[in-house]
Amino acid sequence: MKFVVLVADGMGDWPVEELGGKTPLHAAATPVMDRLARHGVAGLCRTVPAGMAPGSDVANMALLGFDPARHHTGRGPIEAAAQGIEAGDDDLIWRMNLVTVDGFGPDGIMRDYSAGHIATPEAASLIAALKQRLDDEHFVMHPGVQYRHLLVQRGAADGPAARLAPRPPHDILDRPIAPDLAEYAKAPALDRLVAEAARLLSGLPQNAARANAVWPWGQGRPLRLPRFQDAFGMAGAVISAVDLIKGLGRASDMRVLDVPGATGLLDTNYAGKVAAALDFLGHGDFIFVHLEGPDECGHGGNARDKTEAIRRFDALVAAPMVNALWDAGAVFLVTCDHLTPTALRTHHADPVPFLLAWKGCTAPSNLPAFTEETAASTGVVVEPGHDLLRWALRQVRGT
Ligand SMILES: [Zn+2]
Known part of the structure; x- marks a missing residue:
């Protein structure tokens, strides 16, 4: 099985007046994520444990399947x-x-x-x-x-x-x-x-x-994580412009793929990230592709830029990945680590929308689109967040 996690950092948001009361994810043209939402299962995931700060370090650690309450020592140690x-x-x-x-x-x-x-x-x-x-x-x-x-x-x-x-x-x-x-x-x-x-x-x-x-x-203190392959039985790699994702990858003994021109901004090297991901999946099993752009736009309070960052995430990352791997039976988990509401200009710990889609899904959510609202409407809530990966594997394996 090839397992693809696509993370648009800080993508989740609240309705924005400037966008006609839509969230950036709702306002953005995202035909690929919308199609995945029709064929897969969507829901909400609480990536930030109660009492912890909604940092990317905490939330991405949970998305990689490790309990932040147990393993997280700080952001500095991850980047180290x-x-x-x-x-x-x-x-x-x-x-x-x-x-x-x-x-x-x-x-x-x-x-x-x-x-x-x-x-x-x-x-x-x-x-x-x-x-x-x-x-x-x-x-x-x-x-x-x-x-x-x-x-x-x-x-x-x-x-x-x-x-x-x-x-x-x-x-x-x-x-x-x-x-x-x-x-x-x-x-x-x-x-x-x-x-x-x-x-x-x-x-x-x-x-x-x-x-x-x-x-x-x-x-x-210095971060010590279990090996990802021992925990999940998949040979994995991470791709990101930001150090903390690379740190989570290195600390769990995953491959960390460096992509030239990955900036963490709107102009990042999308094609390079996709090429590196597809290349790795030629032999590996699990790829975690992280895009920082939406989060940066959220911190900047710029809803229109954030909408554009999400559109590019769909068109330049999700589209080529799905085109290359859907028919071969790959599993797609698309989500964000935390909300970065443009009105707030910082992170928020509310549960994040996610979608899980693969060709053989027999009980899809049949959603018309992938938004915060549609994901919430399914009533599926995965909590705690570090269970999401195991939960997804159980859905796919029908166990
Ligand atoms: Zn983040």
């Missing part, structure tokens, strides 16, 4: 796994954004969680300059992609820094940063590091971007 960064069990790994703030102090405001979507080479130069001044026996910075970097705090997994709760910067756009600075202040060494980084960044001559602070968050 993606980069193959070795860390000891008592180290604390932070995700560290380059951000734009209006004033790094008690009156400061978070303006941009991505420092203007800073380009990777420019970011690398800034992080290199920070490393030179700030890396020591306690802290090591690791440059990543665009605004997404990592900070390893040695031996801190049982110290005060482990319990801090600075908010993800994309959750506090245009809001005061004072509560988060108060968090950092509880761990003096970290507090000194973030203050010094902000001071250095404003003074760097090569800093033409809007990166004027670092923002550590999502910390935890």
